[in-house]
Amino acid sequence: MTAVPVTSATSLRANRRWALIAAYACLGIFVVFFLFPPYYMLVTSLKTNAEIAELASNPWIVTDGVTFGHYKHLLTESSFPRFFLNTTIVTVVVVAITMVISVLAAYSLARLRFWGSGVLATGVFLTYLVPDTLLFIPLFKIVGWLGLLDTYWSLILVYPTLTVPFCTWIMIGYFGSIPRELDEAALIDGANHLQMLLKVFIPVALPGLIAATIFAFTVAWANFLYPLAYIYSESEMVLTVGTVTTLIKGDVFHWGGLMAGALLAAAPPVILYAFLMDYYIAGLTSGATKG
Amino acid sequence: MRVLPPLLRRKPAVAVLMCVPLFALILGLVAYPFFHALFLATLNKAETAFVGLDNFSFLFGRQTFWMVVRQSLLFALVAVVFKALIGLAAAHAINTIPTKGQRKWRGMMLIPWVIPPALSTLGWWWLFEPTYSAINWGLTKLAVPAVPWLSDTFWARFSIILVNVWVGAPFFLIMYLAALKSIPGELYEAAEMDGAGPWQKFFYITLPMIRNIIAITTLFSIIVTLANFDIVRVLTQGGPLNTTHLFATYAFRVGIESGDIPLGAAVSLFMFPMLAILAFIILRNVRRRAASLA
Numbered sequence: 001m002t003a004v005p006v007t008s009a010t011s012l013r014a015n016r017r018w019a020l021i022a023a024y025a026c027l028g029i030f031v032v033f034f035l036f037p038p039y040y041m042l043v044t045s046l047k048t049n050a051e052i053a054e055l056a057s058n059p060w061i062v063t064d065g066v067t068f069g070h071y072k073h074l075l076t077e078s079s080f081p082r083f084f085l086n087t088t089i090v091t092v093v094v095v096a097i098t099m100v101i102s103v104l105a106a107y108s109l110a111r112l113r114f115w116g117s118g119v120l121a122t123g124v125f126l127t128y129l130v131p132d133t134l135l136f137i138p139l140f141k142i143v144g145w146l147g148l149l150d151t152y153w154s155l156i157l158v159y160p161t162l163t164v165p166f167c168t169w170i171m172i173g174y175f176g177s178i179p180r181e182l183d184e185a186a187l188i189d190g191a192n193h194l195q196m197l198l199k200v201f202i203p204v205a206l207p208g209l210i211a212a213t214i215f216a217f218t219v220a221w222a223n224f225l226y227p228l229a230y231i232y233s234e235s236e237m238v239l240t241v242g243t244v245t246t247l248i249k250g251d252v253f254h255w256g257g258l259m260a261g262a263l264l265a266a267a268p269p270v271i272l273y274a275f276l277m278d279y280y281i282a283g284l285t286s287g288a289t290k291g
Numbered sequence: 292m293r294v295l296p297p298l299l300r301r302k303p304a305v306a307v308l309m310c311v312p313l314f315a316l317i318l319g320l321v322a323y324p325f326f327h328a329l330f331l332a333t334l335n336k337a338e339t340a341f342v343g344l345d346n347f348s349f350l351f352g353r354q355t356f357w358m359v360v361r362q363s364l365l366f367a368l369v370a371v372v373f374k375a376l377i378g379l380a381a382a383h384a385i386n387t388i389p390t391k392g393q394r395k396w397r398g399m400m401l402i403p404w405v406i407p408p409a410l411s412t413l414g415w416w417w418l419f420e421p422t423y424s425a426i427n428w429g430l431t432k433l434a435v436p437a438v439p440w441l442s443d444t445f446w447a448r449f450s451i452i453l454v455n456v457w458v459g460a461p462f463f464l465i466m467y468l469a470a471l472k473s474i475p476g477e478l479y480e481a482a483e484m485d486g487a488g489p490w491q492k493f494f495y496i497t498l499p500m501i502r503n504i505i506a507i508t509t510l511f512s513i514i515v516t517l518a519n520f521d522i523v524r525v526l527t528q529g530g531p532l533n534t535t536h537l538f539a540t541y542a543f544r545v546g547i548e549s550g551d552i553p554l555g556a557a558v559s560l561f562m563f564p565m566l567a568i569l570a571f572i573i574l575r576n577v578r579r580r581a582a583s584l585a
Contacts, residue, residue: 023387041414059425105313112306129570131518133539137556138324222407240409262410273405285469
């Protein structure tokens with residue numbers, strides 16, 4: 001009688017230890033898989049052109065001395081700073097527009113039911129599922145009619161179609177989870193809708209607001225299709241398209257400069273995410289799981 | 292308490308007003324472009340004459356188009372299956388280790404998903420470069436022959452799926468990890484008392500508990516993957532010989548680069564029925580979930 005629980009307890013412990021070893025082995029393999037491309041980009045960006053062109057040495061490490069020449073060239077003698085500025089302008093304006101539209105609509109849809117509000121909420125979710133690649137051709141015509149072709153204002157016009165639906169959707173979820181007693185108390189104190197939104201809803205749903213902001217930022221920073229289709233002049237380009245199209249040209253591929261450009265262009269979303277990862281993940285998972 | 296809701300409802304004008312920007316955006320920049328795409332697809336290349344369904348029948352007669360259809364479906368299905376499997380394995384592994392270290396591992400594994408795909412694909416492009424490929428350097432050291440990553444149809448398709456899995460698996464990881472965390476620990480304890488092994492726990496507790504999240508995440512990922520553009524555009528531009536084109540890259544080639552806007556619009560629209568069916572299923576799932584939570 002006593003022997004049975006003892007053996008099952010030891011085998012349970014052995015099981016757990018093996019599960020742990022297997023888990024760490026698994027994680028080790030996955031981390032290598034997920035991190036070797038950015039690692040190799042970093043290594044390449046720090047090599048001299050001579051070392052990059054050389055075939056004999058190990059490509060995975062810098063053997064011939066680290067150089068920051070590619071970064072320096074990029075920042076002082078190319079259009080890269082211009083791309084960076086354009087991207088920053090586009091992203092900041094798009095994030096601002098997105099947050100205003102989403103917060104207003106989410107407040108209204110979460111709290112003030114009106115005729116058709118249910119349909120509109122469903123419409124928001126369906127719009128979120130529309131990918132940029134479905135409508136880029138008709139939007140090309142519309143951007144053309146408005147005279148915005150070949151300017152980054154075209155991006156400011158079309159990016160909200162990608163950011164607003166998701167941000168509205170998660171803000172509806174966050175606002176909807178605020179207890180009604182809170183706004184009733186504010187109403188008794190004589191607050192109007194604007195005061196209620198600014199003094200009650202936004203502070204209470206701040207984590208959601210941060211998650212939505214990061215989402216809008218990331219989408220606006222990373223989009224590639226719209227700028228590739230609508231922008232041709234180097235002075236109007238944003239980072240994704242500028243890096244892919246202008247840094248590649250030339251007789252020899254400037255791999256060091258190209259990798260340096262890609263890493264610098266990717267840095268802002270990566271840094272933002274490093275600091276605000278938890279908000280980001282909470283927003284993302286709530287967007288898909290909240291009704 | 293009873294008096295207050297009517298007070299809220301007394302100002303429907305304010306409520307509608309707050310939704311006007313959202314409504315204008317959806318109407319003007321999503322619904323209208325969609326109907327305009329339908330109209331555009333019925334015009335000739337110069338957009339001067341109505342040609343009915345000629346663009347569509349032209350596409351149906353082209354071998355390239357059917358290759359694009361097949362390749363898009365193959366790409367989306369294979370990539371999503373691998374993303375889901377890797378995401379599930381990684382989420383499960385993270386959930387197994389002590390809570391203290393989980394954040395660090397999760398943080399490292401999400402990096403591919405935060406880098407703009409067009410830029411990380413540049414890194415992969417360099418890894419696949421025919422002469423300097425650092426992957427081939429490693430393979431040669433292991434006495435494996437070099438692989439023609441982007442110049443051979445099979446390997447080009449393989450590479451595109453590989454990069455897509457690399458970019459997209461972390462999304463599954465996040466969703467699955469959140470789902471795994473929501474399973475009450477008592478279920479596992481009870482199963483262990485009854486002598487269940489790790490596989491039994493996985494198949495009889497874990498999988499049924501996160502089934503819904505797996506379904507929604509997978510459907511969502513099929514939409515995003517089917518509509519992918521960046522990776523193919525940067526890595527192969529549709530080559531070799533158009534064999535890696537997806538709907539989006541082919542529509543871009545035809546509509547923007549070759550200047551046949553109506554034909555490009557027609558190619559893009561082919562995604563719509565598939566997306567609509569997937570969206571319908573997702574919506575039903577999300578609603579059912581919302582109803583069960585309420």
